[in-house]
Amino acid sequence: MEIIGYLGLIGSVALLIWMALRGVDIMFAAILSALVVIITNVMPLADSLLTGFAAGPLGAFTFAGKFFFLFAAGAIFGRAMGDSGAAASIAMALVRKLGADKALIITTLACAALTYGGVVVFVVIFAVYPLGLQLLREADIPKRLFCAALALGAGTFTLTALPGTPSIHNAISASALGTSLTAAPGLSLLAAAVMIGLGIWYLEYQRVQAKAAGEGFVPGPRDVLQEAADDNLPTWGAAVLPLFVVIGLIISPRLVPSSGGQLGELMAFAGSQPIMWPSISLGIGTILCLGLFRNIRETAFTTLGNGTNDSLMPMLNSAAIIGYGGVVVQTAGFQQFGDIVMNSGLPPLLSLFGSISIISAITGSASGGLQIFMQTMAQDYIAMGLDPEVVHRVATVAAGGFDSLPHCGAVITMLTITQLTHKEAYRDTAVITVVIPVIATLTIMVAATLGVR
Structure with a gap:
């Protein structure tokens, strides 16, 4: 029966990947894969689904409840930036400064600015894609590379590396370890530099190769191409102000010296709230958008309501994957995996890297992998002598x-939004989101060993 349980674990991951490659809804795929684990490991059905998957410490709705306000605040702010034209204004300013042939770099910078400001990744993709189409057409760049640029700007260094980023990933770690969102700033900046440097080099190299091979822009069947116009957009200075305010508020506990009085109490509160403080900061950014941009002030409730709805699918998709992981961690196989990595004799940092990488690979989710790791293994590594910030x-x-x-x-x-298949675009995306982040992780592991914090 033990062998069947192991095969069930492996088979469930294979099934999850297989369904994802075929476009099956990820929530359904997560539930079905969890059922495979439950059946092959002879686990109690009701308890495994209601507690393990849904409402336990690593349950889907436990996660959704804990991070709901951060998801919602990020999506609402993203809507405000998008509907007001502020996001487009930032991107157009970059076009004027750098030129359309730098479309991939512009896409990366625009996505990075939005996600570092707290806008949810899924919202960024929706917001940047229409402008990206115009840039791709002007520069005749293949859409597969636009996908990779989106992934670099919205899904790598701004989510996991840059100090103070209000991403779910950063908040999960801070909440579990009692650290701040700016933990280990030296390692953060080093990791971000590696991802940005290698990512931009790869994108530009592939762009030159594609041009030499005669590969250019081909619109998808649902793509709507219009002439880019920025006459009615907010000024660049007004557009970036909400982003600066949000980022400044989020990192303020690290920058403002501790003192008495109301300011000191506020900073103490901010430093102790890795989830609510960025949510509040994003809310203040949204209020600033409503004050600055009249076009969304006139339809404020529509913008705010649509933003809240924007948060639901990303949150539920992440929650479903975490629920699947919540079932996996209850199996004997996962417990044995934990014992093996803890007693492997590897250096603690290398063991930590292997543990979190495998869990994230199983769940197909950085936030899901982090949630499981922080709940089940993180304290063991701290007990080995590792600095919590590291x-x-x-x-x-x-x-x-x-x-x-x-x-x-x-x-x-x-891939769904850009109307591309895994076969067409996943190779470039994998280099940006798998290979380069692994290189960045190994780099900061060496730096941490040398005492960098």
């Missing part, structure tokens, strides 16, 4: 590597 940063960056296998919900969503 555990925070290395685990967070590592989770953003093997999570991006074909069954990753963000990858599936991006």
